[in-house]
Amino acid sequence: MTEVGMVETSGIEASTAIEPPPKLAVWKFTSCDGCQLSLLDCEDELLALAQKVDIAYFMEATSRQVAGPYDLSLVEGSITTPDEAERIQQVRRQSRTLVTIGACASAGGIQALRNFADVEEFTRLVYAHPEYISTLSTSTPISAHVPVDFELQGCPINKRQLLEVISAFLHRRQPQIPAHSVCIDCKLQGNVCVMVAHGTPCLGPVTHAGCGALCPGYHRGCYGCYGPKENANTAPLSHWWQTELGADRADLIAGFRNMNAAAPVFLRESLAVENGAATKANPVPEKSAPGPGQNPDAPLGKPGP
Amino acid sequence: MVTPMATEKSPPRILAAADLDLLIQALRSAGYRVVGPVLADQAIVYDEIAGADDLPQGWTDEQEKGFYRLRRRHDPAYFGYAVGPHSWKKYLHPPRRQVWRAHQSNGNLEIELPAEDSQATAFLGVRSCELHAIAIQDRVFLTGRYPNGSYQNRRQKVFTVSVNCTSAAATCFCQSMNTGPAVDLDCDLEMTEIVNAGEHYFLVRSGSDSGEAILKQLPLLPATADQTEGEAAAIDNAVQQMKNGPRSFDSSDLQSLLYRNYDSPAWDQVADRCLSCANCTMACPTCFCTTVEDTTDLSGQHAERWERWDSCFTGDFSHVHGGAIRPGTRSRYRQWLTHKLATWIDQFGSSGCVGCGRCIAWCPVGIDLTEEVKRIRELEQS
Numbered sequence: 293m294t295e296v297g298m299v300e301t302s303g304i305e306a307s308t309a310i311e312p313p314p315k316l317a318v319w320k321f322t323s324c325d326g327c328q329l330s331l332l333d334c335e336d337e338l339l340a341l342a343q344k345v346d347i348a349y350f351m352e353a354t355s356r357q358v359a360g361p362y363d364l365s366l367v368e369g370s371i372t373t374p375d376e377a378e379r380i381q382q383v384r385r386q387s388r389t390l391v392t393i394g395a396c397a398s399a400g401g402i403q404a405l406r407n408f409a410d411v412e413e414f415t416r417l418v419y420a421h422p423e424y425i426s427t428l429s430t431s432t433p434i435s436a437h438v439p440v441d442f443e444l445q446g447c448p449i450n451k452r453q454l455l456e457v458i459s460a461f462l463h464r465r466q467p468q469i470p471a472h473s474v475c476i477d478c479k480l481q482g483n484v485c486v487m488v489a490h491g492t493p494c495l496g497p498v499t500h501a502g503c504g505a506l507c508p509g510y511h512r513g514c515y516g517c518y519g520p521k522e523n524a525n526t527a528p529l530s531h532w533w534q535t536e537l538g539a540d541r542a543d544l545i546a547g548f549r550n551m552n553a554a555a556p557v558f559l560r561e562s563l564a565v566e567n568g569a570a571t572k573a574n575p576v577p578e579k580s581a582p583g584p585g586q587n588p589d590a591p592l593g594k595p596g597p
Numbered sequence: 598m599v600t601p602m603a604t605e606k607s608p609p610r611i612l613a614a615a616d617l618d619l620l621i622q623a624l625r626s627a628g629y630r631v632v633g634p635v636l637a638d639q640a641i642v643y644d645e646i647a648g649a650d651d652l653p654q655g656w657t658d659e660q661e662k663g664f665y666r667l668r669r670r671h672d673p674a675y676f677g678y679a680v681g682p683h684s685w686k687k688y689l690h691p692p693r694r695q696v697w698r699a700h701q702s703n704g705n706l707e708i709e710l711p712a713e714d715s716q717a718t719a720f721l722g723v724r725s726c727e728l729h730a731i732a733i734q735d736r737v738f739l740t741g742r743y744p745n746g747s748y749q750n751r752r753q754k755v756f757t758v759s760v761n762c763t764s765a766a767a768t769c770f771c772q773s774m775n776t777g778p779a780v781d782l783d784c785d786l787e788m789t790e791i792v793n794a795g796e797h798y799f800l801v802r803s804g805s806d807s808g809e810a811i812l813k814q815l816p817l818l819p820a821t822a823d824q825t826e827g828e829a830a831a832i833d834n835a836v837q838q839m840k841n842g843p844r845s846f847d848s849s850d851l852q853s854l855l856y857r858n859y860d861s862p863a864w865d866q867v868a869d870r871c872l873s874c875a876n877c878t879m880a881c882p883t884c885f886c887t888t889v890e891d892t893t894d895l896s897g898q899h900a901e902r903w904e905r906w907d908s909c910f911t912g913d914f915s916h917v918h919g920g921a922i923r924p925g926t927r928s929r930y931r932q933w934l935t936h937k938l939a940t941w942i943d944q945f946g947s948s949g950c951v952g953c954g955r956c957i958a959w960c961p962v963g964i965d966l967t968e969e970v971k972r973i974r975e976l977e978q979s
């Protein structure tokens with residue numbers, strides 16, 4: 293690894309002068325480009341970034357391409373085609389450090405909904421000539437294909453967190469990206485809990501922090517954009533949504549089967565809720581299920597037993 | 598157990614409810630930022646207030662496990678609620694605080710301490726359990742070998758106006774923890790709000806010279822014997838509500854109960870239901886744990902250290918080389934309950950729980966500390 297930015301009590305100026313700056317590459321797989329845009333959105337810091345790293349490959353921003361190897365690769369998107377499955381191997385081979393950015397790269401993204409269905413049927417419905425489509429039957433995270441050094445969760449990622457990860461990389465320290473619940477950030481901000489005080493279903497207690505508890509701050513339930521938190525326990529939350537907040541199983545499936553549908557913890561929970569169907573006289577209602585907290589004026593939950 | 602002795606308070610005098618604003622203005626004129634209860638986002642929270650109009654007059658709260666709703670009262674009481682999602686901890690021990698920042702230029706490292714918020718603050722409407730919670734954090738932060746100067750700086754500039762509770766929420770159990778509902782600790786002013794049949798007034802007492810100096814500026818009348826008896830009866834109402842409520846329990850042997858039951862099956866049972874989301878510790882007025890986050894900017898010329906609330910429910914909390922010492926919810930919940938009710942006594946000389954019920958109401962899946970204690974007891978006996 294390059295020594296640039298290694299914090300020492302002296303000689304930092306000297307070492308930056310001698311060593312070439314680390315090479316940064318940004319790669320895109322199956323994704324919406326939103327996470328790369330988060331990087332471009334760091335307007336005030338882009339100049340500072342360009343001074344510290346050589347932006348060697350970033351097609352969204354510049355057509356300049358410098359050959360690998362790269363010191364830091366940021367990878368956006370999931371693997372959904374045979375070509376991508378091959379290309380991620382090449383990216384890994386050329387990257388000293390590989391960081392995935394976003395829900396697609398870290399969990400498979402919204403396109404992992406294909407994992408629950410028949411992709412061939414989708415292609416038949418969507419394309420005039422499905423025979424030209426070469427696609428995998430699943431959308432999988434980067435970690436299913438190559439070793440990943442750090443996963444930055446979120447749909448989209450938070451640009452402050454991205455800068456934090458890059459700064460940490462440059463200065464050889466741990467990134468401050470806590471894996472705790474959205475609830476902690478919610479409480480740090482002094483928000484009134486929408487579950488407890490409004491009866492609005494919220495995924496915050498099982499969701500990884502990073503957004504700054506954005507939705508609860510606007511009286512909405514958390515949608516789980518940042519994927520599962522460390523040590524997430526989804527079953528009792530599902531139970532509470534149903535028994536105390538009047539949510540039905542469609543609400544729960546929609547909540548867990550989202551941008552992070554294939555994250556193992558959320559996947560298990562949405563399947564558990566769905567499979568509860570066969571045994572219970574409690575069918576999944578046929579309706580377009582609203583996401584959590586879409587109706588803050590819905591009838592309030594009743595007090596606990 | 599430490600039972601701090603309160604200094605003798607002045608005899609009670611009567612402040613008409615219509616004159617409550619004069620008290621707030623007197624505090625403001627004396628240079629205090631006044632913080633107290635306000636309505637926000639369908640709850641009663643603590644925030645800065647400019648006058649009596651900002652108070653949640655005529656509102657109360659209905660609370661149960663995992664449940665909180667604002668309700669209209671049938672009277673114009675100003676302090677007719679119990680405790681809400683916030684506690685005074687947010688002022689005395691703020692959620693985030695910069696500890697230092699450092700800059701580097703020409704090879705020199707310069708470390709700067711941020712200026713501490715030095716604003717004198719009056720807390721209006723501090724309940725007895727909350728005075729106990731502040732006293733507990735005082736012992737945590739100000740006694741022992743490493744007093745916390747930052748906390749001390751804020752703490753010494755606080756003026757407390759306490760309020761006796763005359764009704765309790767269903768989640769309250771201060772009566773079981775011997776921390777209320779009657780104010781029994783030091784404060785600058787103590788008030789009891791009385792609303793009945795067309796009458797609305799406060800009995801006020803001073804507990805310090807600065808408290809008395811504020812009272813001197815207000816139009817007060819001496820309290821009659823009937824009024825002091827009425828006050829005692831009103832506070833007794835809250836005592837009876839809790840005694841007859843579902844959360845009344847014997848707290849005298851909690852320490853030995855928990856020490857005998859490290860391996861109780863109750864811990865596995867609660868681990869099935871607990872989300873390890875940490876809402877309980879964040880809402881708790883005595884939980885004091887923090888972590889520090891060190892960051893640098895891209896240039897590497899600036900670094901900052903921040904302190905922020907942490908919780909024994911996170912994996913990072915017990916992370917050492919190789920992983921977390923408490924990897925699962927069973928050991929995390931056991932740490933929380935055992936610290937609150939047992940090891941805290943060894944550490945700081947009192948329980949870490951004041952019975953405010955916040956952890957019960959603000960647990961998003963309604964886990965109730967008093968029920969968990971009961972379950973441990975029952976499983977031990979079965």
Ligand code: SF4
Nearest residue numbers: 475478485486494496
């Ligand atoms: S609003 Fe949601 S994120 Fe915030 S504390 Fe409540 S459950 Fe947690």
Ligand code: SF4
Nearest residue numbers: 881950951953954956
């Ligand atoms: S443990 Fe619960 S009831 Fe006890 S002081 Fe903390 S929040 Fe209040």
Ligand code: SF4
Nearest residue numbers: 884885886909933936
């Ligand atoms: S219960 Fe947990 S968060 Fe609260 S003071 Fe104890 S260790 Fe800290």
Ligand code: SF4
Nearest residue numbers: 871872874875877960
């Ligand atoms: S007891 Fe409740 S509030 Fe506390 S961590 Fe568990 S689920 Fe969260």
